[in-house]
Amino acid sequence: AQTVTQSQPEMSVQEAETVTLSCTYDTSESNYYLFWYKQPPSRQMILVIRQEAYKQQNATENRFSVNFQKAAKSFSLKISDSQLGDTAMYFCAFRPNFGNEKLTFGTGTRLTIIP
């Protein structure tokens, strides 16, 4: 069974600064996908970024980038030039590349951007 751990329950940062959210996972699989989802107070889970484990290059999406360390089973999210709209719960999730598409989530990090 896979597990996902987010060790930072809450974080806050000044607007325009950079923040990094941590995520570690445990799996015996070699092929899998990792995701960061954002859940604002509106409750809808929104995909932020996705990483395929077989790709060595770290994924980037505009101000969002990841640091994927496969050997260390670490998958952190960096948000650059943070904006007030980035305030939300952030969940790290894992999915193996076989079987059904079940996502295993961490417990989340509540990020607050301070004006």
Next chain:
Amino acid sequence: ETGVTQSPTHLIKTRGQQVTLRCSSQSGHNTVSWYQQALGQGPQFIFQYYREEENGRGNFPPRFSGLQFPNYSSELNVNALELDDSALYLCASSSGSGGGTDTQYFGPGTRLTVL
């Protein structure tokens, strides 16, 4: 392109009752997954439907059941409601092949309160 929709938005039931939650998948998607998110927790996988068949189930009792219709919309049914069933229920759709590589896109959720 229409996103994932869920109904109702909120629901209040009493212990022992039955409830049906509904989800319309995003256009072009044939797979629907259901998740339960307790307050302050990450979502937990309930089950997944691919082309009207159950394609994997999480650690939930049989009183949690589901259906997927030919148009790929889905229902989650919960019988004999318990207080611990109070949670946000999230539906996610994807265009996988029952084990594919596609990303799940979430609906806004249904908040169920059991009194």
